[in-house]
Amino acid sequence: MIVFDGVNKYFGDFHVLKEIDLTINKGEVVVVIGPSGSGKSTLLRCINRLETISGGSLSINGLNVADKKTDINKLRRNIGMVFQHFYLYPHKTVLENIMLAPRKVLGQSEAEAKKIALKYLEKVGIGDKANSFPSQLSGGQQQRVAIARGLAMGPEIMLFDEPTSALDPEMIGEVLDVMKALAHEGMTMVVVTHEMGFAREVADRIVFMDEGKILEEATPAEFYANPREERARLFLSRILNH
Amino acid sequence: MLDFSILTENLDMYLLGFKNTILSSLIALVASLILGILVAIMRIAPIKPLNWLGTAYVEFIRNIPLLIITFFFFLGLKLSGLYAGTLALTIYTSSFIAEAIRAGILSVPKGQMEAARSSGLSYGQAMRLVILPQAVKIVIPPLGNQFINLVKNSSILAVVAGLDLMYHGDLISSRTFVVFDVYIFVAAFYLILTIPLSIGVGYLEKRLAKSN
Ligand SMILES: Nc1ncnc2c1ncn2[C@@H]1O[C@H](COP(=O)(O)OP(=O)(O)OP(=O)(O)O)[C@@H](O)[C@H]1O
Ligand SMILES: [Mg+2]
Numbered sequence: 383m384i385v386f387d388g389v390n391k392y393f394g395d396f397h398v399l400k401e402i403d404l405t406i407n408k409g410e411v412v413v414v415i416g417p418s419g420s421g422k423s424t425l426l427r428c429i430n431r432l433e434t435i436s437g438g439s440l441s442i443n444g445l446n447v448a449d450k451k452t453d454i455n456k457l458r459r460n461i462g463m464v465f466q467h468f469y470l471y472p473h474k475t476v477l478e479n480i481m482l483a484p485r486k487v488l489g490q491s492e493a494e495a496k497k498i499a500l501k502y503l504e505k506v507g508i509g510d511k512a513n514s515f516p517s518q519l520s521g522g523q524q525q526r527v528a529i530a531r532g533l534a535m536g537p538e539i540m541l542f543d544e545p546t547s548a549l550d551p552e553m554i555g556e557v558l559d560v561m562k563a564l565a566h567e568g569m570t571m572v573v574v575t576h577e578m579g580f581a582r583e584v585a586d587r588i589v590f591m592d593e594g595k596i597l598e599e600a601t602p603a604e605f606y607a608n609p610r611e612e613r614a615r616l617f618l619s620r621i622l623n624h
Numbered sequence: 625m626l627d628f629s630i631l632t633e634n635l636d637m638y639l640l641g642f643k644n645t646i647l648s649s650l651i652a653l654v655a656s657l658i659l660g661i662l663v664a665i666m667r668i669a670p671i672k673p674l675n676w677l678g679t680a681y682v683e684f685i686r687n688i689p690l691l692i693i694t695f696f697f698f699l700g701l702k703l704s705g706l707y708a709g710t711l712a713l714t715i716y717t718s719s720f721i722a723e724a725i726r727a728g729i730l731s732v733p734k735g736q737m738e739a740a741r742s743s744g745l746s747y748g749q750a751m752r753l754v755i756l757p758q759a760v761k762i763v764i765p766p767l768g769n770q771f772i773n774l775v776k777n778s779s780i781l782a783v784v785a786g787l788d789l790m791y792h793g794d795l796i797s798s799r800t801f802v803v804f805d806v807y808i809f810v811a812a813f814y815l816i817l818t819i820p821l822s823i824g825v826g827y828l829e830k831r832l833a834k835s836n
Contacts (some may be wrong), residue, residue, distance in 0.1 A: 459744040469739035471756050482753060483743035485804050529737075535743060 383407055384429060384539065384572070389440035391424060391594075399426050400594040402438070408538070411571045413581040417617060422574045425591065429572065430461045431462075440528055441559070443538070459487055462532025466544040470516035470523045476503065478513045480531045488535065495534075498591050502530035505561050522553030540564065543575040561602035576621050582606065590614045627805045636797045641792030642813050648777045648788060649708065649817070652713040656774065657767075659714065660721025667726050668831060670747065678722070685719035690780050698784040709781035709788070717774045728763035729755055761832045768825025775817050789813050 384406040391399035398421045414422045428440060432446055440447045444459060470479050474491040480499035484490045490498070505510045506526035508519075508540050516524055525545055532540055538607050542561065546554040558580050565571055565584040575581065581588055581602050588605045590598040590613075597611045609615045631638065644719035666678030685693070693716055696753055697708035733754050740750035793810035 389629075432738055432742060455744045456745055458742055461742070463739070463742040465735055465739065467733075467735055469733070469735040471736065471758075472755055482740075486749055486753065487744040531743070565680060 383443055384570075385441050386425075386438070388429070389428065389436040391405060391421075391428065392436045394489055398594050399435070402588065402596060404596060404599070406527065406572060408570055409445070409568045410586045411569075411573065411584050412587050412589055413585040414539075414572065414574045414589045414591060415508050415576060415581070415617070415621075416513065416597075417556070420591040421594045422591055423543050423598055426543050426574055429539075429541060430458050430463060432463075432614065438494045455487065459483075459535055460538050462535060462537040462540045464525070464528050464542045464545050466518070466547050467493075468521075468528045468548075470524055472516055472525055475513050476508075476519070478526050479516065479527060480534045484523060484534050493571055498529070498534050502533045502582070505533070505563075506530045507556070519551060521549045524548065524554045525557045526560055529557075530562075533564075536551075539570045539572070542571065542575065544574050544576075546575065578606075578622065590617070592617075626808060627672055627802070630796070630800060630802055630805045631809045633801075637796055638673035638789070638809065638813065641787065642816075644706065644781070644787045645775070645789040645813075646776050647819065648710045648713065648781060648786070649778050652710050652717060652774055653771055654683035654780070655714040656717035656770075659718035660725055663718060664729065665751070667722065668729055682719045682722055685715055686723070690753035690777055691783065693712045694714070694780050694784055705781060705786035705791075706788075707708035708784055709786040710777070713774060713778055713780065716769060716777070720765065720770050720773075724761060724766040725759065725763055725767070727801050729763075731762050732758045732812035741760045764828050765825060768821065771825075772821050775821065776814065779814075 384404075386402045386404040389402040390397070392515055402425065415424060423612070424433055428435050428449070429442070431516050431589050435448050442457065445452055447457065453612070470476075471482070474482065476543055477496065477499050480497040480502065481490075483493075483496060484495040485492070499511060500512060503512055506529055508523055508526055511519060511523060511527070517526065519527065529540075529545075544559070545556050549557065554577070558577060560575070561571070561580065562584050573580075573585075588598075588602055589596055590605070590609070590611065592613050598605065598609060598614050600610075606618070609618055661680050662750060663681055666674045667682070669675070674698035680747070690712060694709055695704065697703045697711050698705060705713065736754055736758065737750055741747070741752040745753065778788060779790035780786075781788035782794055789810055793806055797806040
């Protein structure tokens with residue numbers, strides 16, 4: 383369970399997250415939307431402490447993320463992250479990309495890590511690319527490798543920051559399909575995306591952010607049918623009509 | 625015409641100097657590389673006091689003449705010319721190497737470190753397994769240039785009687801009263817060291833470019 387309680391975050395003087403209260407339960411899929419610069423990525427990156435919060439409290443399964451005594455590397459084992467630009471390691475093969483953290487962080491044997499890596503590569507539908515380098519793959523394939531890389535650590539939580547925004551339109555579907563399958567298996571997911579079809583189909587909740595605040599939190603059905611906030615309405619009409 | 629008898633008659637002195645230049649350069653090369661990597665990591669690590677220390681080191685060392693550093697060890701600490709010169713060379717070169725390595729590390733996209741850290745790797749593991757292997761490619765050419773400079777700069781040893789190639793050139797010249805030819809041969813010996821270095825760097829550069 384992820385709990386934001388009155389979280390504030392500043393970049394210098396800039397107040398990027400304002401009094402964030404948000405609870406994400408085990409197995410929930412929460413989609414975060416909002417205009418550019420509203421703080422969606424920052425919110426996500428606080429969860430695995432890629433950004434540190436400036437005030438309030440943030441805990442995961444009761445563990446205080448901001449606490450200096452919290453072993454951040456241990457916490458991160460349990461949280462996979464997928465980025466807009468994939469960030470696969472270009473000097474390593476697909477298999478090596480996936481095996482690195484399980485080997486070095488979890489101390490798995492070569493054989494064990496390989497078995498698990500291949501299992502997840504099959505799962506994301508590119509078992510045949512195990513020995514390719516990232517530069518030899520399409521964007522959609524690279525992003526699926528990145529997802530497999532996150533899953534190979536056996537995390538409880540997966541974070542996605544606009545995972546399909548850098549992809550050509552014809553590749554978006556293949557990545558979303560993998561994510562939908564994950565959602566149906568009960569993975570706890572926090573997803574920043576503007577893919578409304580995805581949100582409608584698998585999100586338990588939609589969180590709408592603007593200027594560092596959470597303005598609205600609703601089920602997809604409620605949100606699309608009747609956004610309470612004027613700004614959410616405006617935002618929706620813009621992304622749905624373009 | 626070049627007088628080759630200068631070379632043949634003083635060959636043992638040339639070779640002694642050549643040997644010392646190789647020795648001094650080799651030691652300084654390895655030591656400055658190690659020191660340079662350490663200082664580069666100090667400048668980049670997420671620990672403020674280390675950053676300051678690393679920055680102070682680089683800015684101080686690379687902005688004073690090599691000769692002054694050499695005198696510091698030779699006159700100040702009374703080391704022998706060979707030791708003082710090699711030590712000065714190491715320290716001087718390490719500041720440039722640190723900068724080249726730092727630039728290489730910084731040119732690796734920030735997301736690489738974030739991806740590695742978010743998978744649970746420690747900062748050190750991420751640096752060693754993910755960032756440095758990518759930085760090497762970028763760093764090889766400037767590093768090669770630093771090593772070539774190092775070999776040439778080793779002639780500073782002559783100023784403090786460091787028994788190197790240049791020193792022996794001076795010696796031969798003052799004995800034979802020949803200037804031009806003596807130093808042409810000295811230059812030739814330096815080229816024997818620097819040209820293979822130059823070709824080697826070019827070769828590595830090509831190979832690394834291909835593997836991309
Ligand atoms: N490291 C940083 N230092 C200073 N300001 C930052 C930093 N990272 C983000 N910001 C600023 O914080 C604000 C929120 O950024 P964030 O990336 O969280 O927005 P976002 O909602 O993800 O936007 P987008 O849809 O464009 O990705 C932006 O105005 C951004 O310029
Ligand atoms: Mg963002």
